[in-house]
Amino acid sequence: MQLTIKYFGMIAEATTMPEEQLQIEHCSVSELLEKLKIAHPKLNHMDFKVAVDQQLVQENYTITKEAEIALLPPFAGG
Numbered sequence: 001m002q003l004t005i006k007y008f009g010m011i012a013e014a015t016t017m018p019e020e021q022l023q024i025e026h027c028s029v030s031e032l033l034e035k036l037k038i039a040h041p042k043l044n045h046m047d048f049k050v051a052v053d054q055q056l057v058q059e060n061y062t063i064t065k066e067a068e069i070a071l072l073p074p075f076a077g078g
Helices: 010-015 029-039 041-045
Strands: 002-007 019-023 049-052 055-057 067-072
Touching: 002 010, 010 041, 029 041, 029 049
Parallel strands: 002 067
Antiparallel strands: 002 019, 049 055, 049 067
């Protein structure tokens, strides 16, 4: 399946790209993050949330179809 990975803020700076496409088999978010951290080692030292199709998910979430994945930096609000 094809995944679109979107990077925002400091994460886009660390990966030097706003998004990329990956061809990957069904996997959990944690498995996907392992692959991304190998490709982009700076991610190992960053804090971020993961959204799948615009829904925040936990690392044990299983990606079973083509999806849009977003790596989101910490939020500030008020």
